[in-house]
Amino acid sequence: MSQKNHDAKSSARERLQAQREKEKARARRGRQAIVAGSVVAVLAVAGGVAVWASVVGGADGAGAADAKMAVPKAATDGDKPAVTVGAANAPSTLTVWEDFRCPACRQFETGFRSVIHELEDSGRMKTEYHLATIIDGNMGGKGSLNAANAALCAQNTGKFRDYHDILYTNQPPEPQDKFADKKYLIQLAGKVKGLVTDDFSRCVNEGTYDGFVQKSNSAFATSGYGGTPTVLLNGKDLAKAKGGRFTPADLKKMVQGTGKSKQAGTRSAPAS
Numbered sequence: 001m002s003q004k005n006h007d008a009k010s011s012a013r014e015r016l017q018a019q020r021e022k023e024k025a026r027a028r029r030g031r032q033a034i035v036a037g038s039v040v041a042v043l044a045v046a047g048g049v050a051v052w053a054s055v056v057g058g059a060d061g062a063g064a065a066d067a068k069m070a071v072p073k074a075a076t077d078g079d080k081p082a083v084t085v086g087a088a089n090a091p092s093t094l095t096v097w098e099d100f101r102c103p104a105c106r107q108f109e110t111g112f113r114s115v116i117h118e119l120e121d122s123g124r125m126k127t128e129y130h131l132a133t134i135i136d137g138n139m140g141g142k143g144s145l146n147a148a149n150a151a152l153c154a155q156n157t158g159k160f161r162d163y164h165d166i167l168y169t170n171q172p173p174e175p176q177d178k179f180a181d182k183k184y185l186i187q188l189a190g191k192v193k194g195l196v197t198d199d200f201s202r203c204v205n206e207g208t209y210d211g212f213v214q215k216s217n218s219a220f221a222t223s224g225y226g227g228t229p230t231v232l233l234n235g236k237d238l239a240k241a242k243g244g245r246f247t248p249a250d251l252k253k254m255v256q257g258t259g260k261s262k263q264a265g266t267r268s269a270p271a272s
Contacts, residue, residue, distance in 0.1 A: 069211030072155040076128075080223075081216040083152065085161050086126030092119075092255045094127045097220055097230040100147035100167050100179060101135035108229045109168040115248040117161075125255045129164070131213050132220040132228055135174065143172075143179030146204075148213040150185040153203035154195055162192045234258060 076082045094116065098105040119125035131151070133144035147167055154163035166188050172178035179185060182204050189195045189204075203209070220228075231238045233254060238246050 070208050072152040072209055080219045081212050082128045082130050083155050083160050084126055084128050086120035087123045090123055090126040092125040092234055092258050094125055095232040097130045097132055097228055099132045099135050099144050099228045101144045102228045103174050105229045106168045106171045112248050115252050119255050131216050133217045141177030141180050143177040145213055147179040149207050149209045150204045152209040153200050159192050159195050166191050
């Protein structure tokens, strides 16, 4: 082969490689734009979160689990698997569809956490959490799935709420799939007193409740909801309340108004 032909082929290979890298970068930017472009800005005001936020996403391709899937203690199986926090007979129900990798979910949890805890602890409201993995589907990775499984492992000892809050407090930037690291999830569990045991670590490492999470995500994908967080109070979509400008104070007022003539529920004992 002449030097001229060799140089020409080398140049062609380099151009092809460069084109492939450009296409990969374009695809990567496109996936990120789908997520970032669909996040509605959240404004912090004295009353809390003023403008609702949601992330439009798709399923991660995981199908529903089979009938033999493992179910956490005190969790609800069925068409829409869920974990309930608070009194089972509370007069109001907050339904939350969320993804542990979702930045908008973190914004919601940060802004509304104290009021949600107050209403749960008073017996006026229970919260049904449905876990989704749409960021895994949009951005790639397994952080949504692994974090959700770990939270369900915490449910077995009645520590779902505590660990749930720790995960959102320590949520990594969306492009960083740090929750895919099961060692990191166990490390974060150390922030919840008494959570890290051999059983918990085994549950996290083995992905015991992956099927439960996948079934929940499939339910979200076919629900018709546009993104996470999707939050409903007694069936009413709060993203559509007050023109989307719904605050923690509004939630407290609605719950107290709804349950004014009803007796507060008795808070459920933690699963043992």
